[in-house]
Amino acid sequence: MENPGYCSGSFDGLHHPSDDDDDDMVDIAGATLDFSSTDDVPPLNRDFAAGMNGNGPAKLVDPLEDPVPGLGTYEDFNTIDWVREKSKDRDRHREITKKSRQSTVALLHSVSDAFSGWLLMLLVGLMSGALAGGIDIAAHWLTDMKDGVCLIGFWFNHEHCCWTSNETTFQERDRCPQWQSWGELITGTSEGAFAYIMNYLMYIFWALLFSFLAVTLVRAFAPYACGSGIPEIKTILSGFIIRGYLGKWTLIIKTITLVLAVSSGLSLGKEGPLVHVACCCANILCHLFTKYRKNEAKRREVLSAAAAVGVSVAFGAPIGGVLFSLEEVSYYFPLKTLWRSFFAALVAAFTLRSINPFGNSRLVLFYVEFHAPWHLVELAPFVLLGIFGGLWGALFIKANIAWCRIRKSTRLGHYPVTEVLVVAALTALLAYPNSYTRMSGAELISELFNDCSLLDSSQLCGYKQVSNSLADRPAGEGLYTALWQLALALIFKMMITVITFGMKVPSGLFIPSMAVGAIAGRLLGVGMEQLAYYNHDWLIFKGWCSPGADCITPGLYAMVGAAACLGGVTRMTVSLVVIMFELTGGLEYIVPLMAATMTSKWVADAFGREGIYEAHIRLNGYPFLEPKEEFEHSSLAVDVMRPRRSDPALAVLTQEGMTVGEVETLVESTHYSGFPVVVSQESQRLVGFVLRRDLLISIGQNHILICVSHFNVNPQLPSDNAPEAPPPLRLRGIMDLSPFTVTDHTPMDITVDIFRKLGLRQCLVTHNGRLLGIITKKDILKHMAQIANRDPDSILFN
């Protein structure tokens, strides 16, 4: 099944969940239901029910085993029931604790169960760290391959190739005879127009080859491997099921194609996809432990930690990674997960460091070291960068979503391979002549963050040498050239990223967004520096920027700009500042970063409150209930529930007086995924809730006469009489006797809060104790879409 997501572009060959599977999505004149809780009936009660049946002596139902296969599982593209999953886990844990008092083996089992979470975290950290290291090394090698080849062995990258050479000096570390550019190899000389053209052509050739391989592999083996994966992971963590999205094929193909896509020179990064890779690792490793394999809620705790691991290895920022998971990705993040995420993030960071893919023992992606402090006056340009970042973020989201809509609705979506090849060719063609676009995004950012030392030979440090100090210097020829190139690079990056993000290759947004911001920041920084140099006597510079002092650090501006743009696109706040703090390691620069990030978020929010990930979630119609946004409207539960006033009455099962035939007819004649059970049609007093899926499984399994009159279970209560005939065991087990209810007068803001906090899928609505209707997560999302004047039918899945 292909990914119905944005990066598929079109729905060619897509098995839409509702195409042939009416149970999955039912929406005819009534409530659209998910499959709901069955195991909420606690063991105590189940035991009691089991003991009541006439088939034999009381039988303990073991929560460690599934009594009926399929019961209590979910279909693809459906939402899980958090309450039931957590309750299931608690039952399991209770059972293990109870058993552990009985034998030593059981005690050991209980201990190993308690530590399995930590072991799993360790494995996730090790595997993700190792994979990230591998990806770094491979991408580095393939990126260099576009330029040339190492004569002493093609498997060396440029840097390693020259390490082995003795002829290089420290100054010219990256030039050595062993490394030959393609032009040199073909024409025999590294000079001249012909060599340049050959290099250019080879650059385009490799870019096309890599991107073709990437898109073909993705299409052939793992359509889910495309894109950054963060929107889908957010949706999955909120409780949605997308089978195969975190599977082994996705992992393998995403790892390989990520390397290819990054090396092809397309304007994309590997940071977002690394989160997907880490989540795949976690999901696969979950299969080793029953506790996590069988419980969707527990598995999502591990996935939350894996998201932290992904950012930890992407930026070498474990604390920032944990906060990223907490702030941006996770839905349910208990404190236990916080602690475990932190552990896994550290393990991954140290694994990556011991692999040492950058060859410098550095944990972080961009190591930054500034010498001069910043001055309060500089807050003005930092806020300016924040405004730029916010505007760019808002513009980028609008443009990218518009482009993705075009891809979805026009024939463009039918040619994903052609699209990738055209964009790759365009990128290579335009990028090669400009050295700042030719280098990889990470290299570019690294260079822009860099503070110019005295010996620095790069173009960006092409100042006129006036004295032998690090003080502010006038810009020289080299720097002016660099500024022009940077300005062109800025425009190019801004345009190309819009059409690149969303193509059918793995593509992250962090690096391209940061690159745009870093370029803008560096330009402003150099501008400020020159302004200060030539106008020491201006009021704003007086007192802190005297002649011969080192007052403005353009690298800091680049960093602030990068944070602002990334903040504008993703709307990250704390985690972004902490990631940047971990890059510099000093609290000094937090205030500029914070000022820019805050401004950026406010400016961008003024144009639309959604970040790029939420926008893509909405574009794809995933059933995601945003935990950050407040529900502002003043409607009541009765306004949102189904059936509406004009609809036919709610289809219910009654506790008494219904035959098996009637039940079967009801199930067959309707498409609802679940049915409330009431005392009688007249009273409409609610007893419980039963799922269509479980009902069908039970009928199929048992082939026995169903006597619905014995749905009623608990004879301890004085108001009810104990059943007289032996009740059918299975149907008792599947009825949820504790369905969630709200009254019809409950304001929707409270109802939405309940859905979010408890992770519900549906909730019954009552009035004066009588069943009135039902609200599902999808009803809420549709209602919210309606309020926001969007198409309520854009919510696709359950």
Add this chain to the structure above:
Amino acid sequence: MENPGYCSGSFDGLHHPSDDDDDDMVDIAGATLDFSSTDDVPPLNRDFAAGMNGNGPAKLVDPLEDPVPGLGTYEDFNTIDWVREKSKDRDRHREITKKSRQSTVALLHSVSDAFSGWLLMLLVGLMSGALAGGIDIAAHWLTDMKDGVCLIGFWFNHEHCCWTSNETTFQERDRCPQWQSWGELITGTSEGAFAYIMNYLMYIFWALLFSFLAVTLVRAFAPYACGSGIPEIKTILSGFIIRGYLGKWTLIIKTITLVLAVSSGLSLGKEGPLVHVACCCANILCHLFTKYRKNEAKRREVLSAAAAVGVSVAFGAPIGGVLFSLEEVSYYFPLKTLWRSFFAALVAAFTLRSINPFGNSRLVLFYVEFHAPWHLVELAPFVLLGIFGGLWGALFIKANIAWCRIRKSTRLGHYPVTEVLVVAALTALLAYPNSYTRMSGAELISELFNDCSLLDSSQLCGYKQVSNSLADRPAGEGLYTALWQLALALIFKMMITVITFGMKVPSGLFIPSMAVGAIAGRLLGVGMEQLAYYNHDWLIFKGWCSPGADCITPGLYAMVGAAACLGGVTRMTVSLVVIMFELTGGLEYIVPLMAATMTSKWVADAFGREGIYEAHIRLNGYPFLEPKEEFEHSSLAVDVMRPRRSDPALAVLTQEGMTVGEVETLVESTHYSGFPVVVSQESQRLVGFVLRRDLLISIGQNHILICVSHFNVNPQLPSDNAPEAPPPLRLRGIMDLSPFTVTDHTPMDITVDIFRKLGLRQCLVTHNGRLLGIITKKDILKHMAQIANRDPDSILFN
């Protein structure tokens, strides 16, 4: 009213909430109720109700104003209703947004309302930072006062006194003629036994004076100022009301007495109380903004941020502070609060730094810089330190709680002043002869964390000089003396802290716990160092610790030990590691810290799952529903609800057929804090819930005939008839038409989850749509106490 908390020791003069105020805590043969939601009825509905009454045209109820004074407020020692408070705020916000479209003034009001949160955070940060700076400076001065006096001005502390002197060299910075010890001043010489005895006596005199002043001020003006305050703040943040606990008197007295208590040399720290001080600042500043003054839930968001600010200024660790608030203190911590806490924590940290109380421009309390990396083999001693920390933590909690119980139950509690004086005298008497106990806790930790440089003249660095390098050296005479003194100091600190924490003076636990761990760690560190020095050839040292290498850093062991002990006592995990990380600034040392903290937590948890703060909450019987612990038992809602089977039936109001007289009789004859409203006594179908307090206020306010038959409100529903006579407005407004319900079969683990996540105070229990009973937060806490074999009546408040 005095604090009924642990640091009061006894309940002398205590106004117990249930002494004269039966509404507050009622527990007679039925449910114990809090005051519940009234404003949950949304404006739409209220407008409708208002429009229905015959007194005039439809009147809009403005949620920005309280219609009836007292309605919707809480009494002291009661629990707030989070759902209602948040709903109130959303109504308010909705109203402002609606109005902002009408005029420019309203628009400006809306904008200023949106930014008031940020302004408040800025003010909290500035005020807390300034106060923390003041406390640091004053405590430093008073601590030095115990030793001697500055001749050129008594207001200089030792360091400042000698700064003004020109005669000091860098080496002997802390010796100058201007600074005279008391012995020197009195006897004329700094040498000799007489001078020593005079110093000793003066030391004890000042200690007694300071501690006497501290305890007297606390008793006379602000009994809530004692203790660390963190248990109470945790309880308040979970939704409890303790009036005056965060008031201006508490702030003033706590600030003053904190300085006195710290200076008196008692074994206590200022870090915990700083959290209380920051929360007081936040609470007082909340009064400037209607949004926060009038809403208990919004105010708690600010208090959560203030807790982060407290730790930020205590350790100079803003990120650690935010995580501390998230992990340890807060109950409701939305993402918005995360972001604002971070901002406030940063502002506070920078305010403190610009005050520069330590005179070194350092943000952090202990600046640490290590040179040598650690080796994997060293994880074994680090884990050992973790075990020590865990054992000490568990032991400390047990001993301290036992001691507090003795204080509570015996006559000891009646003499808090004497107790403080005796402990202060004992501390001074025993501490003075040993230089490591004589210095303040923070100084001691700083010295223990310190890595010995070559020129270091302190006793702890009394190694034999064998070469001119930083390599491992054999221990010399000085070091051996230091080790003995440290061992004695360890025993002394362990004993004295147990009886100090809980006295009627402000007292924090962070520094004493860390001191114990740092001493143990340094001892182990020096031991390891000497072992490695003399046994380079042992298998475990081979390969990484050759002769002449600097392989073991005793300061790192001290730091790991400090983290382990603090972790054992408080059970902090991530936040502790991050605070320590912010002290060193390097990711390098996170792994040792993590290993020790994890071990410490596991070991301590094996002896009891509660940290010291939870233990004190339980000791004081606060109604605190621990969010971290899972509810393990398999009971059902029906087992916990009131009335029990043997109790008389639940007192309910009926929708029809009740006269005002009957209502008044019911209210007067029972003591319940609220009454469910049902359709009729026969059907017991639930309509809503009304609070005793609101009922009484409404009856008193209106002096009109109450026609309870018109409780029924919504004529839109087909099943009910519209009321015919004009209904009384007030009673409509006070009935909560959307009370929370669960069915009798709902497992308690799910019910507890609902209470925690939604912040409920009570929940009605139904069976087949009929009202069966009620569960309050207190019922749950009592049930949990019963399961844990504790006295259920230890839960004191509502």
